Amino acid sequence: MRDYSIAVIGGDGTGPEVVREAIKVVNSASSRFGFKVNWIEYDIGGERYLRTGETLPDSVLEELKKVNAILLGAIGHPDVRPGILERGILLRLRFELDQYINLRPVRLYPGVECPIRDKGPEHINYVVVRENTGDVYTGMGGVSMKGTPHEVAIQNMVYTYHQVERCVRYAFEYTRKRNRKKILALCGKTNVLTYVYDLWERVFHSVGEKDFPDIKREYYHVDALCMWMIKNPEWFDVIVTGNMFGDI
Structure with a gap:
């Protein structure tokens, strides 16, 4: 029987x-499929920050x-200034553990009501691959010059090859x-973010042409993609994008 150690951070x-x-779901699956889970709970989140x-x-x-996986609930507390917990916990975990992929499946299950008119489970089944360490x-x-009429704030969008x-x-x-539609769509903004998403687009086509000729490549500006995800979600199979667009 395979044993797994999973850290549990309930958070906020x-x-x-x-x-x-x-x-409960994982424990049920472990009984059915024959594996064992050792749960290790950690007191991490807003309440701990306020105490200590x-x-x-x-x-x-x-x-x-050292664990096999981390089960994380949510981070963010109304009594803690925004950014403290997010940077101190979420972003630190991403950077220190090099969690460079944030995988976000989008799927409508049978029997679940959908707010998008005339769309069913056969129309909504795609996955967003969000880069998770840059941007x-x-x-x-x-x-x-903070606090003055001349204050300047800069937040750099940074990516390496x-x-x-x-x-x-x-x-x-x-x-x-x-192995569904075998279509990979790049979501970017090459007409405005002309440095960062030029890099993304060049790498996207270079890797695809060389190593994945069986995968069809498509490109969408992020604003257009948001529209098509609502209007025609059945178009999509897998979408890859940067950190900020993937978050939104």
């Missing part, structure tokens, strides 16, 4: 409630590096493995 808000139900001033202690981070989330930037290439390659491999 509805996080603990959601995690409790998720644990700690977000993610180094000792806890080292322990998290405006790196913390590069700054503020000068390495970050883009490994995300794009993962998306192609996932599309091939999914």
Whole structure:
């Protein structure tokens, strides 16, 4: 029997409630499919920060590096200034553990009411591959003359070739493995973000042409994609995009 160690971070808000139900599902699956889970709970989130001033202690981070997976509920507390928990917990976990893919399936199940008219489970079944370590989330930037009429705020959108290439390659491999429509769409904004998404587009086509000729490639500006996801969700199989667009 295979054993798995899974860290549990309920976090804030509805996080603990959601995690409790998720644990029930995994425990049920473990009984059915013959594996064992060792749950390790951690007190991480807004309440701990308010008590101790700690977000993610180094000792806890080292322990998290040794587990098979982390089950995380939600992070964000009304009594903690925005950005403290997000940067101190979520972003630190992403960067320290190099969690470079955020996989977001979008699927309508039979019997579930859909707010999009005339669309059923056969129309809504695609996956968004979000790059998870670059973009405006790196913390590069700054503020000068704060609190004055001349205040300047800068938040840099930063990507390396390495970050883009490994995300794009993962998306192609996932599309091939999914083996559904075998269409990978790049979501960007090449007409405005002419440096960052030029890099994304060049890498997208280079990797696709060389290593994944069986996968059809498409491109959409992010604003147009948001419209088509509502109007014609059946067009999509897998979508790959940067950190901010994937978050939105």
